Amino acid sequence: EVQLVESGGGLIQPGGSLRLSCAASGFTVSSNYMSWVRLAPGKGLEWVSLIHSGGNTYYADSVKGRFTISRDNSKNTLYLQMNSLRAEDTALYFCARGLTIFGLVRYASDIWGQGTMVTVSS
Amino acid sequence: SYVLTQPPSVSVAPGQTARITCGGNNIGNKGVHWYQQKPGQAPVLVVYDDRDRPSGIPERISGSNFGNTATLTISRVEAGDEADYYCQVWDSYSNHVVFGGGTKLTVL
Numbered sequence: 001e002v003q004l005v006e007s008g009g010g011l012i013q014p015g016g017s018l019r020l021s022c023a024a025s026g027f028t029v030s031s032n033y034m035s036w037v038r039l040a041p042g043k044g045l046e047w048v049s050l051i052h053s054g055g056n057t058y059y060a061d062s063v064k065g066r067f068t069i070s071r072d073n074s075k076n077t078l079y080l081q082m083n084s085l086r087a088e089d090t091a092l093y094f095c096a097r098g099l100t101i102f103g104l105v106r107y108a109s110d111i112w113g114q115g116t117m118v119t120v121s122s
Numbered sequence: 123s124y125v126l127t128q129p130p131s132v133s134v135a136p137g138q139t140a141r142i143t144c145g146g147n148n149i150g151n152k153g154v155h156w157y158q159q160k161p162g163q164a165p166v167l168v169v170y171d172d173r174d175r176p177s178g179i180p181e182r183i184s185g186s187n188f189g190n191t192a193t194l195t196i197s198r199v200e201a202g203d204e205a206d207y208y209c210q211v212w213d214s215y216s217n218h219v220v221f222g223g224g225t226k227l228t229v230l
């Protein structure tokens with residue numbers, strides 16, 4: 001079964017760091033582009049970061065320089081290292097698999113995890 | 123940066139047709155994707171590339187995109203369609219994924 005399971009969320013003080021993990025099963029993370037998307041309380045979906053199969057990475061302006069997306073091919077796992085956390089980073093964080101059709105990247109996400117909650121508060 | 127504009131809410135009676143719009147500058151030149159999200163659940167891709175449906179998505183859900191507006195149409199609306207709906211594009215100028223603000227569909 002194709003599945004994504006996030007972990008690593010929790011309560012963290014402002015200025016702290018946290019690393020989120022996203023374990024994949026049923027497909028190979030390194031063969032797909034993968035994204036992190038977050039949902040803050042009372043807000044809409046916000047894209048956070050993306051990593052292409054080739055390794056290129058992209059970030060939303062709100063997290064650039066503070067967050068780093070990466071993957072461990074041996075563990076078939078995606079990561080999001082979050083540093084210098086702020087109250088406005090409080091959200092449910094989802095990882096998602098990018099949709100590729102006949103080898104073409106569509107920039108839609110067809111498989112999503114259930115999310116892991118990050119709360120930044122003193 | 124590229125901006126997508128959605129109405130905050132749309133209400134429709136069961137059995138009627140719901141139309142949710144997504145406005146953007148020349149959005150007709152981009153591929154638009156739509157997601158359905160119910161409370162406490164992960165988003166579900168319901169339309170990609172303007173009008174294509176992933177397997178398992180019913181034919182009464184359809185999409186279109188022309189000019190400055192993309193539209194998600196849900197025919198014969200059911201109570202189970204009540205959810206938040208988001209449009210999304212890839213902005214190749216900024217290399218950013220962009221989501222619309224979301225539309226809450228209420229089934230009366």
